[in-house]
Every structure is written in C-alpha cells, then in structure tokens.
Amino acid sequence: QQQVKQSPQSLIVQKGGISIINCAYENTAFDYFPWYQQFPGKGPALLIAIRPDVSEKKEGRFTISFNKSAKQFSLHIMDSQPGDSATYFCAASSGSARQLTFGSGTQLTVLP
Amino acid sequence: DAGVIQSPRHEVTEMGQEVTLRCKPISGHDYLFWYRQTMMRGLELLIYFNNNVPIDDSGMPEDRFSAKMPNASFSTLKIQPSEPRDSAVYFCASSFGALYGYTFGSGTRLTVV
Numbered sequence: 236q237q238q239v240k241q242s243p244q245s246l247i248v249q250k251g252g253i254s255i256i257n258c259a260y261e262n263t264a265f266d267y268f269p270w271y272q273q274f275p276g277k278g279p280a281l282l283i284a285i286r287p288d289v290s291e292k293k294e295g296r297f298t299i300s301f302n303k304s305a306k307q308f309s310l311h312i313m314d315s316q317p318g319d320s321a322t323y324f325c326a327a328s329s330g331s332a333r334q335l336t337f338g339s340g341t342q343l344t345v346l347p
Numbered sequence: 348d349a350g351v352i353q354s355p356r357h358e359v360t361e362m363g364q365e366v367t368l369r370c371k372p373i374s375g376h377d378y379l380f381w382y383r384q385t386m387m388r389g390l391e392l393l394i395y396f397n398n399n400v401p402i403d404d405s406g407m408p409e410d411r412f413s414a415k416m417p418n419a420s421f422s423t424l425k426i427q428p429s430e431p432r433d434s435a436v437y438f439c440a441s442s443f444g445a446l447y448g449y450t451f452g453s454g455t456r457l458t459v460v
Binding site for chain 1: 351438442448450451
C-alpha cells in the first residue's frame with residue numbers, strides 16, 4: 236500500500252515537445268504529492284508539489300495533473316528543453332512527518 | 348544558505364570495515380531524513396529524526412546500520428561491518444516542519460569492495 240508506481244522508465248522527447256510522466260498510488264491516506272528532479276551527481280530537488288484538494292497546479296512550464304478518484308497524478312513539461320534532461324521522481328506522503336515514498340524514477344532525455 | 352552538506356562525497360572501503368557518513372542539515376530545519384539510492388531499489392527511506400530524536404528507523408536494513416543525531420546541526424549514519432551490497436548513494440535531507448518539501452544533500456557514493 237505504500238508503493239508509488241511510476242511510468243515510463245525512460246522517455247525521449249524532441250526539443251519543444253511535451254514530456255508526460257505518470258504515477259499511481261494505492262494508499263488513500265497520501266495527501267501530498269511532490270515531484271523531484273535529479274541531475275547526475277546531485278541530490279533530488281523539489282520541482283513542484285500538489286495536494287489532493289486541487290486537480291491541477293502549474294508553475295512555469297511544469298504542470299501537475301491530479302485525479303483523486305483514479306489515484307493517479309502526472310507531470311507535464313511543456314516546451315521541453317535539453318536542460319530538462321534529468322531523472323524525475325514522483326513521491327507521496329501522509330501523516331505528521333511527511334516521510335516521502337518515491338516512485339522508481341523516469342530518465343528524461345530532451346533531444347536538441 | 349549552504350544547503351544540506353554531506354561528507355564525504357565518495358567513500359571506497361573494504362568489506363568488513365566501519366563506514367561513517369556525515370550530514371549537516373539546513374539551520375532551523377527540524378526534520379532530518381536518511382535515504383539510500385540504488386538502481387535496483389530506487390530511493391529508500393532508512394530513518395528520520397524530528398528535533399534530533401529518531402522517529403522511525405523501520406527502513407534500516409540490518410543491525411549493521413545505525414544513525415545518530417547528537418545535535419540539531421549534525422547527524423551520522425554508520426555501517427559496521429560494511430558489505431558489498433551496501434554500495435549505494437546515501438542521501439541526507441532536511442525540512443522545516445512537516446508541510447514543506449525536503450532539501451537533499453548531494454549524497455555520499457559508497458563503494459564497498
């Protein structure tokens with residue numbers, strides 16, 4: 236019940252295209268859903284996060300879509316750039332301490 | 348702010364040796380988390396502290412692993428004795444309160460030969 240399933244494992248997109256990464260969860264107690272971006276040799280960095288009381292959150296080129304009934308959420312990267320090439324992790328948490336359960340990661344490559 | 352600082356960045360040790368990983372969280376953050384990242388298992392939570400007190404260590408794989416947080420500005424993760432399967436990148440992260448995202452350090456890449 237603590238799992239967060241992420242797909243696809245890898246994604247190749249042309250510059251200017253839309254990158255879409257999907258996650259699904261089982262634990263209905265999850266109430267905070269962040270996305271992290273990780274570059275090689277670095278720790279994950281918080282990119283954008285959403286709570287289940289809204290269905291969408293947008294920050295610049297990054298948008299989270301959230302479907303509470305389906306227990307799914309996704310990250311959309313508009314106008315993808317080569318600098319967006321990184322590994323993206325979805326995560327979920329619940330409870331007072333917000334310890335995160337991470338998805339398995341998606342390696343995004345944006346071709347110039 | 349210098350962010351979460353981890354040391355060393357890389358550690359190569361022989362099987363059976365003791366390894367100590369160090370973390371300095373962001374000043375003022377009251378939660379500290381230790382994660383391990385491997386290709387096979389992804390990012391796994393090992394243990395976390397709140398106000399220097401260990402809250403949940405259920406992710407610590409074996410008794411060979413131990414973690415301490417003697418004060419608000421320092422934490423250690425110790426492996427004794429180390430084994431090749433402990434090879435991974437170990438991340439420390441801290442947060443302020445329970446409502447905000449974590450800030451991760453750059454990690455320690457541990458190789459046990």
